[in-house]
Amino acid sequence: SAVISQKPSRDICQRGTSLTIQCQVDSQVTMMFWYRQQPGQSLTLIATANQGSEATYESGFVIDKFPISRPNLTFSTLTVSNMSPEDSSIYLCSVEAGGGGNEQFFGPGTRLTVL
């Protein structure tokens, strides 16, 4: 298993500002994932982050809005840029369990409110 921590756990931000969310894993992993969970909704994958390469973004998400860094095998950041109230969501990072299990371990999430 993997233990994942996220910072901050929650934040309230003003429209037009940016917030960087950190994700730390207690073991080295190849793939890290960033999800958005809008109020009352399911999880939507934003992007997949590999160490040493550009993140791969899902349809509807762009790098200018959600830049991602992956400087090493245990850490990643997601920035939510030029925020609007529509960006109010829970943002979760996850890692694949490995060993062909296909399940994912999730961080506790960052609850973002944009005013």
Place this chain on the structure above:
Amino acid sequence: AQSVTQPDIHITVSEGASLELRCNYSYGATPYLFWYVQSPGQGLQLLLKYFSGDTLVQGIKGFEAEFKRSQSSFNLRKPSVHWSDAAEYFCAVVASGGSYIPTFGRGTSLIVHP
């Protein structure tokens, strides 16, 4: 592409009663199937998973799920619900032999009455 349907947005049960949460999937072959639970303010925790073999799988916290190929279903069950089971439950599917990225259902919110 695969998809997941959780037809119940909310389920309310009394503590001690049995529980069944429904999940239907759409995929051309047998997928990998998962149930996750999200307690308030927490991330998702894996309850159980199905890859192949025995269609009745046991998970943590007394949960089980049964894969029924003929119905494209993977319903989650628990014989006696505890108040601490109140949470959001997500069914997820991963295409076997394809992308490892899960597709999640919309979630079912479980409310437990004392």
